[in-house]
């Protein structure tokens with residue numbers, strides 16, 4: 497799959513839980529942090545390989561897939577065998593996987609690198625994203641955005657900063673903000689929301705030497721002030737847990753819908769999530 501790293505520089509159904517990624521965490525999602533330690537980072541593609549993007553008349557729709565833990569046990573967890581089938585499907589059907597910067601470019605210019613695109617996101621940064629998802633991400637060359645809770649860096653079930661850095665070295669995985677403490681933003685005062693948004697961005701910007709562009713709202717919950725505060729904090733784009741195809745013209749930059757991947761999906765159901773016509 498061709499990538500344009502120049503830019504980087506810069507169902508669904510009854511099972512849908514309104515509780516988003518707040519499902520109870522248990523030890524079954526924990527796994528060894530050493531399994532993936534021997535993975536070799538791959539070299540980034542050269543900038544010169546970037547192809548021109550295609551202009552579209554209709555407002556572009558982008559399917560943003562939402563994953564959490566790659567394990568099993570509840571409706572938010574997708575077993576690794578299923579995750580592998582799905583990533584294999586994207587690879588086999590020549591889907592172009594977007595980074596945050598590429599998604600922003602797509603919405604801003606109404607252009608896509610090709611018609612079949614998808615943005616793969618994973619919330620909460622569980623340790624199994626490293627031990628289980630990363631080998632699959634590398635095998636099928638899937639660009640992935642992991643939404644990180646910055647105060648969870650030392651939680652045993654979540655990715656450490658060292659693991660984050662190892663994953664980034666693959667040039668396939670990037671990290672964006674899922675706030676500091678994973679609180680329901682709609683229950684906070686403006687001042688508290690501002691702190692959650694600003695402090696998590698600053699942490700990621702400093703630790704990862706990047707300009708963090710994406711805010712993923714915990715449990716998808718926001719109030720009337722959230723979009724304005726996210727913009728003020730310096731984010732360019734915000735994603736929710738509302739089901740549907742992301743479309744900036746319809747939803748705005750800070751309230752984009754996502755497609756939830758649940759366990760036991762058929763291939764046909766998974767394919768339906770990707771239809772961006």
Ligand SMILES: [Zn+2]
Nearest residue numbers: 517619620715
């Ligand atoms: Zn979450």
